Amino acid sequence: MTEDARGSRATEAFFGRRRGKTLRPRQEALVDRLLPRLALDLTAGAPPLATLFDPEVTDFRLEIGFGGGEQLLHESGRHPKTGFIGVEPFVNGMAKLLSALDENPRRNVRLHDDDATELLDWLPPASLTGIDLLYPDPWPKRRHWKRRFVSRSNLGRFARVLRPGGRFRFASDIDSYVNWTLLHCRGHPAFAWEAASAADWRTPYEGWPGTRYEAKALREGRVPAYLTFTRR
Known part of the structure; x- marks a missing residue:
């Protein structure tokens, strides 16, 4: 456990630094104005997720570590x-x-800017139809492997919040992390790997827009893998 950079709470340290380049004034203003409107309040018990969105919303998905949000x-x-x-x-x-989002508002998006495990522990059981973990930090050094987000404890968290038939999707261009994820998920009783051939995990997801991380990987000759696991 490490102390959160903002001093608000201890985290499980699955992410690294909290800030990069200094934000532009407009970005700072959006963090101050728009983020509080979209952020989930985890200080109270979790309500039914349907109450957090417009009435027509019936399914709920989570993306952990969305990067630039593409x-x-x-x-x-x-x-x-x-x-x-x-x-x-x-x-x-x-x-x-x-x-x-300021330029193209979405009425079906809510945000969390802290530790994902905190959110996973807050969500109601069997409330999600999907979880995406796309190009996460691979923490390549052996001494840092404990910081990889895919772990037995976090898969247990996924299993708790996913509905039966819900999907956990994992994409990475780092072979060691792909193998790590396969071993952990195939060793967990709650998950089944959806793949019949190599083409199944080399083919991008339906409607996949690509990300800047993926584009960099392809330029540098690394081959991405797209894994899908179903909640039993």
């Missing part, structure tokens, strides 16, 4: 009747998404 923005536009919860502790990534 996938979250794309998917929330494609699926207006699905409620999306995005988690990103990195302030600059959050500011980038807020800028996009």
Whole structure:
């Protein structure tokens, strides 16, 4: 456990630094004005997720570590009747998404800018239809492997909040983390791997917009993997 950079609470340290370059004035203003309107209040008990979105929203998905928010923005536009919860502790990534949401508002997006495990423990049981963990920090050094988000304890958290038939999607260009995730998920009784051939995990997800991390990986010759696991 480490002390949160803001001093608000201890975290499980699955993410690194909280800030990068100094935010521009407009970005700072959006963090101060727009983020509080979209952020979930975890200080009280979790209500039914349907109460957090418009009435037509019936399914709920979570993206952990959305980076610049490309996938979250794309998917929330494609699926207006699905409620999306995005988690990103990195302030600059959050500011980038807020800028996009300010220009193209979404009524089906809520946000959390802190530790994802805190949110997972707060969510009601069997409340999500999907969880996305896309290009997470691979923590390549052996001494840092305990900081990889995919772990037995976090898969237990996923299993608690996913509905039966719900999906956990994991994408990465780092082979060691892909293998790590396969071993952990195949060893967990709550999850089944959806793959019949290599093409199943080399083919991007339906409607996949790509991300800047993926583009960099492809430029550098790394081959992404797209894994999907179903909650039994």
